[in-house]
Amino acid sequence: MSHIYVFSPSSAIRDRKAFQRGIRHLRSLGHEVEVDAAALAHHMRFAGEDQVRLEAVSRAACSGADIALISRGGYGLTRILGGLPYRVLDKAVSKGLKLVGLSDFTAMQTAMLAKTGTPSWAGPSLIEDFGAEEGVDEIAQACFDDVICGQAEGTGWRLPAKSVAALAKSVKGDVQEGVMLANRATLWGGNLSVLCSLLGTPWFPQVKGGVLFIEDVNEHPYRVERSLSQLHMAGVLKQQKAILFGSFTGFKPVAGYDRGFGLDSVMDRVRREAKVPVLAGLPFGHVRTKVMLPVGRKVDLVVQGREALMFWEHDHHSH
Structure with a gap:
């Protein structure tokens, strides 16, 4: 052990x-x-x-x-x-x-x-x-x-139908047959609020052609959108191969006020503005079921039908 x-x-x-x-x-x-x-x-x-x-x-x-x-x-x-x-x-x-x-x-x-x-x-x-x-x-x-055990080679999850439909409109190739969104791209990200707090500092990496994953807790969708708008206006989002939405939990919709505004609205806006594939449903965040994600490692990202698959090389104790 x-x-x-x-x-x-x-x-x-x-x-x-x-x-x-x-x-x-x-x-x-x-x-x-x-x-x-x-x-x-x-x-x-x-x-x-x-x-x-x-x-x-x-x-x-x-x-x-x-x-x-x-x-x-x-x-x-x-x-x-x-x-x-x-x-x-x-x-x-x-x-x-x-x-x-x-x-x-x-x-x-x-x-x-x-x-x-x-x-x-x-x-x-x-x-x-x-x-x-x-x-x-x-x-x-x-x-x-x-x-x-050093056996982690990848992870996968089932995509919401809305993610697949949006992706099919924006990429070349048949999503049902399978499309590769990223090949040996750096995986990075984490808590969205923390990431935004580091933007413009020496502690924020200049990742281009990467796969960015995000999650947060106790943040209403409008705050999530505001944070993502900050990253977009700074030129970060459009430089990525894909953006993966993990879990956003702990917030309460404002009844009679939001009127349908939610995370789907936020993702649609990111797709339009950054023109980058956006995938939802990544099992990661402040939730019980969470996968392990190799931050800073090279990954391949493939979508086939409603399945998203991410692969990386074995960990050989070096980088």
Whole structure:
């Protein structure tokens, strides 16, 4: 089994029972779970002062673990991007460390990609996924296990009919027979709000011809559209081969006011303005069922009928 290092680079842990459930679950699978010395630290809303969390990231990088897994997201990594040990992290990843997380972790993943090209994994967090009171989602667990074993080669999902119909109008070839939207394109993205907060900074990667995936939580569709408009006006969206919409959860439509405005409206607008294929339904975000996504790695993206398939090469502990 694997050596998993749990650390807290963002918000403080409030649900210690879920934290302990997550640790017990991973250990029950036979993994060696090492908990960072400051994992339960608390300073204001953060898991320790900035320097404490920077040191936690460094310990994770130097742990010799197979997986460095965040305890939770929240907010905090944007504050410390200037002090992260990028070269140390890059060296650790080149030797086999897999950095795994989502949500606020997008800031660190995006910054590593911008500074050193270091790949990472968008995936579960300890509390939200492995510590969930209702148990761990089987698909999420299987995808995590594949990454641990070095067997993860791709993922797939069923597209909404609207995505297929829109795609058929905008690409050459027969979607039912199969079309390739991206060939050896860099996969990148994550939490949309975090991504937009880094635009125009040294921590935002200049990815051209990539596949951008996005997700968010507690953001109404008009806020999602506003964020995507910012990326579009900055020239980011039109430079991508495809844009993948993950889960956007936690918002409430305004009855009698939105009048049909929703995520479908947002996606239609992106298609019109950026003239880039937009696919919905990616199983990733603040939801139980989530796949693992290799941020910063080269992927192929194919659509055949209502099936979207994304493939990448085996992880050979190098980049």
